[in-house]
Amino acid sequence: MTSLVVVLFVLAALPQAPLPLPIGTATIRGHVVRTDGPPLARAEVRLLSTDKPGPPRVAMTDESGGYEFATLPAGRYTVTASKTGYVALEFGQDRAFEAGQPIVLKAHETRERVDIALPRHGAIMGRVVDENGEPLEGVSVSVKEMRLLGGRRQLVSVPGVLPRQTNELGRYRVYGLQPGDYVVSAEVGQVGSDDLPGYPVTYFPGTINPVEAQRIQIGLSEEVSSVELALTxxxxxxxxxxxxxxxxEPFQAGVQMRPSWRSTGAIAEAVGARAQPDGGFEFSNVPPGDYVIQAFKGAEIGWQFVTVNGADVTDLAVTTLPGSTIAGRVTFEGAETPAKRDLDIVPAPADPDQTAFFGTPSSAEIHDDWTFEITDVSGPSRLRVTRAPSGFALKRVIVNGLDATDAVMPFGAESQSVVDVEIVLTREVTRITGTLSDARGAPAASGAVIAFAEDRERWYQGSRFLAASRPSQNGSFVIAGLPPGAYLVAPVDRLPDSDGWQDPGFLGVLAAKAMRVTLSDGQQLAVNVSVIGR
Structure with missing residues (x-):
């Protein structure tokens, strides 16, 4: 009996082979070429079924740029081609970020000439000079994107695009860019000292505040030149x-610093300090500005604000916090308790300067009796239900007998722990349903519909008053779980990357053309909207 158990255990531990792809009688053939005509050999082509979930089929083009997918079941597919140095596109996609053209196959059908022309990546070129107009050699020039991540503007690196150094003429060229909007910065590095002035990180056209940087728009295969930065x-x-x-007690911690969100309106990349065993740390060559310093070790974390105006800042103390505990129970208003604990409760950060520079907030441990606990919580936060059991939505959050549904609460110290929290869920779930159509009135399978509170005070990070939905193939969409209140509903031809659609500036533009609706508890509302551009 023992040997049988061992054999079964070994068999169960072996990696499972992927399920075989379904076999059919249809075929797709085509070529991948450059936009100027020549074929692209060894380009990767991916075929994905939009009817049934599963892994894509992958083919490589031959020397003539040709590819083929055979033995395909009848159905709807998308075909995407990619190659290093080129912009990846779907079949039928005319512009970047737009949806391609689905291919509908019948049994025994052979679809020929599913051809895709790939444009080359774009580039940004220019020059870096000093305050006298003289070229600066060896300056690091970076191209980044300004994205909204976690509800906050952040400068993020572009995947696959590395910083470039200026030559003896101060010239640079950063390449490998997909179509999009970019921010260019120049950094000399560690050249400042008490005696020698340094050059701060400077963003085109000549500001040290990333929010004030001028965006440079790159189209397909476009090269933008004469992007000159003058460093002061x-x-x-x-x-x-x-x-x-x-x-x-003094201790050696990880210490990092970045410009304060309060003064810049954006989150920049953090830099590390030289840390000593006795708890000492040092940042050198810091230009004027407002900063936030973060110290951490294990679960403990702390922040300190500092303003630099050209004089050294010494004897700064950064004290970490042990973290607070949030504990309570989940109740279900007017409904039976669901069988599955499909529930996520998180403390959503409310202050970018008092949020861990890296990582995500802790989530609740939900017990069998629907009690929960969240440990090691630091920084001002709102309690959020990011996932609820099917058919339920958040009704209210009660802390120590008071309504704290959307309240910002301080956490970090043991004295700031709360252990009498009630998360009330309800089956009175609001729903906005409808059909998204294109400019011709036909159902739109691409694009999205955004619903957001009419009250601009509710346009904040992690707000439960913001929601977006992508339509199905027939253009239908559903937005469920919004709290009762007045909302604006607006269609867009595409959602910005990540959660950029939650940017208050983006929502402000949409508000001018949005449809106003009002939701009450459990209301089911039907609307029909037509796609508009960004």
């Missing part, structure tokens, strides 16, 4: 200090 020297300073635990 400033007197840099040192920041020194020491890190302490919540009990007041």
């Amino acid at each position: 020297p400033v007197r840099t300073a040192r920041i020194t200090g020491r890190t302490f635990t919540s009990s007041g």
Whole structure:
């Protein structure tokens, strides 16, 4: 009996082979070429069924750029081609970020000339000079994107696009860019000292605030030249200090710093400090500005704000917090308790400057009796239900007997823990349903519909008053679970990357053309909307 158990255990531990792809009688053939005509050999072509979930089929083009997918079941497919140095496109896609043309196959059908022309990547070129107009050699020039991540504007690196150094003429060329909007920055590096002025990170056309940077738009295969940055020297300073635990003991921690969101309106990349075993740390060559310093070790984390104006800042103390605990129970208003605990409760950060520079917030551990606990919580936060059991939505959050549904609560110290929290879920779920149509009145399978509160005070990170839905193939969409209130509903031809659609500036533009609706508890509302551009 023992040997049988061992054999079964070994068999269960073996990796499982993927399920075989379904076999049919249809075929798709085509070629991948450059936009100027020549074929592209060894391009990757992916075929994905939009009717049935599953892995894509992959083919590589031959020397003539040709490819073939055979033995396909009848159905609807998308075909995408990609190759290093080129912009990936779907079949029938005329512009970047637009949807391609689905291919509908019948049994025994052979679809020929499913051809895709790939444009080359774009590039940005220019020059970096000093305050006298003289070229600067060896300057690092980076191209980044300004995205809304977690409800906050952040400068993020472009995948596959590396910083480039200027030559002896101060010239640079950054390539490999997909169509989009970019921010260009120049950084000399660690050249500042008490005696020698340094150059701060400068964004085109000549600002140290990333939010004030001028966006550079790159189209398909477009090269933008004459992007010149003039660097102006400033007197840099040192920041020194020491890190302490919540009990007041000095200790060596990870210490990082970045410009304060309060002063820039955007989150920039963090830089690390030289940390000492006695808890001491130092940042050198810091240009004027407002900064937030973060110290962390294990679950403990702390922040300190500092303003630099050219003079050294010394003896700064950064004290970490042990983290608070949030505990309570989940109740179900007017409904039986669901069988599955399909529920996620998280403390959504409310202050970008008092949020961990990296990682995501802790989520609740849900117990069998629907009690829950969240540990190691630091920084101002709102309690959010990011996933609820099917058919349920958040009704209210009660803390110590008071309604705290959308309240910002301070966390970090043990004294800021809350252990009498009630998360009330309800089956009175609001729903906005409808059909999204294109400019011709036909159902639109691409694009999206956004619903957002009419009250602009509710356009914040993690707001439960914002929602978006992509339509199905027949153009139908559903937005469920919004709280009762007045909303604006607007269609868009595409959603910005990540959660950029939650940007208050983006929503403000949509508000001018949006449809106004009002939702009450459990209301089911039907609307029909037509696609508009961004």
